[in-house]
Amino acid sequence: xxxxxxxPYRVPLIDGESTxxxxxxxxxxxxESVGHLLxxxxxxxxxAEVDPRLSELYLNAAARQRLAALGGxxxxxxxxxxxxxxxxxxxxxxxxxxxxxxxxRPHSGFLVRGCALCAARRGVFDTVxxxxxxxxxxxxRHGRFHDTSRDDRMPFVDLSPGxxxxxxxxxxxxxxxxLGPVGRLLVADAFAVLAHPEGLLPRLGTSxxxxxxxxxxxxxxxxxxxxxxxxxxxxxxxxxxxxxWLKKAQGDLGQRLSVALEHWSQLHKPLxxxxxxxxxxxxxxxxxxxxxxxxHLRAVPEMAPVNALTCLRWDVLARDRHPYG
Numbered sequence: 001x002x003x004x005x006x007x008p009y010r011v012p013l014i015d016g017e018s019t020x021x022x023x024x025x026x027x028x029x030x031x032e033s034v035g036h037l038l039x040x041x042x043x044x045x046x047x048a049e050v051d052p053r054l055s056e057l058y059l060n061a062a063a064r065q066r067l068a069a070l071g072g073x074x075x076x077x078x079x080x081x082x083x084x085x086x087x088x089x090x091x092x093x094x095x096x097x098x099x100x101x102x103x104x105r106p107h108s109g110f111l112v113r114g115c116a117l118c119a120a121r122r123g124v125f126d127t128v129x130x131x132x133x134x135x136x137x138x139x140x141r142h143g144r145f146h147d148t149s150r151d152d153r154m155p156f157v158d159l160s161p162g163x164x165x166x167x168x169x170x171x172x173x174x175x176x177x178x179l180g181p182v183g184r185l186l187v188a189d190a191f192a193v194l195a196h197p198e199g200l201l202p203r204l205g206t207s208x209x210x211x212x213x214x215x216x217x218x219x220x221x222x223x224x225x226x227x228x229x230x231x232x233x234x235x236x237x238x239x240x241x242x243x244x245w246l247k248k249a250q251g252d253l254g255q256r257l258s259v260a261l262e263h264w265s266q267l268h269k270p271l272x273x274x275x276x277x278x279x280x281x282x283x284x285x286x287x288x289x290x291x292x293x294x295x296h297l298r299a300v301p302e303m304a305p306v307n308a309l310t311c312l313r314w315d316v317l318a319r320d321r322h323p324y325g
Contacts, residue, residue: 004070007030007070010073011026011071012122014119014124016114016130017128017131018056018082018111018131019056019057019131020056021114023057024126025124025128026070028126038100038102040070041098042059044101046101052111053129054104054105056103057084057100057101058107060092060093060097060098060099060100062093066098083109083131083302083303084131086302088302089108106303108133108301108303111131111148112132112134112148113128113146113148114137115139115141115146115156116156133305135148143158143159143166144158159212168216169215169219172187172222175219175222179226181300182291186222186226191204192306192312194257196259198257200256202214204306220252232293233271242265246262246265295311
């Protein structure tokens with residue numbers, strides 16, 4: 001394939017948008033079919049003319065470069081906005097051959113409706129679909145809850161009657177921004193604690209609005225966990241810290257979660273330090289705190305759901321493919 005000239009019109013980028021949603025908007029803006037644009041991007045196959053609300057479009061590195069050229073965008077700008085174009089989600093392939101694939105279902109993550117008011121602020125009035133690690137998204141700017149529902153009659157849930165949910169989402173964003181991958185792991189562990197059978201709480205995925213009920217408690221718990229985890233990763237955790245933390249957490253969250261909380265704390269025991277004289281040099285410093293450690297994965301996949309991130313494994317795992325959501 002030869003060099004591409006950019007299309008006449010550049011469509012605005014939406015942070016977190018799926019690649020399929022973006023190329024659909026690009027095609028609509030230029031009065032072309034998605035299939036025609038894809039033929040320009042590279043060689044590939046799809047299950048059908050896939051609706052962007054149903055599945056995600058994946059490219060290899062060469063096709064990604066061609067899409068950036070077609071849209072008139074620097075590659076770095078495009079990959080910042082479209083998560084599925086980042087390196088970890090690229091299709092394998094020969095560097096000289098541009099290829100794409102549009103399967104029946106996303107390889108990872110969930111397609112969640114984007115906030116129409118946020119899109120309109122960018123001059124976008126078509127429906128936007130985001131690719132997210134969780135099957136929901138809360139717009140803190142406009143107080144709207146969006147999920148994977150494709151029902152255009154009720155595209156969102158208005159959260160103005162429940163401002164505590166928006167406040168909890170603000171706290172979640174701040175926690176993940178401050179702690180990075182560790183923050184995501186702690187949020188996943190908090191949802192997993194709430195999923196313990198003795199807690200008698202609904203689990204993620206049991207109804208559309210379950211996340212709204214669980215999120216404030218989960219984020220409160222994740223902040224509690226962060227205090228203990230900070231001591232652990234700084235190699236300052238001692239036995240008395242466990243008992244003090246557990247007693248305070250149980251007081252906040254109730255005795256029904258005692259078993260789950262104790263289980264979590266026991267999995268997060270002090271890290272083993274290397275033998276002297278290298279011990280001091282190996283200590284985890286504040287600037288290094290964004291890195292996860294045992295019992296969690298060293299690498300935190302961008303689109304991993306709760307059940308893939310948490311270190312907790314309850315008996316619900318044996319009964320449900322997606323036990324937490």
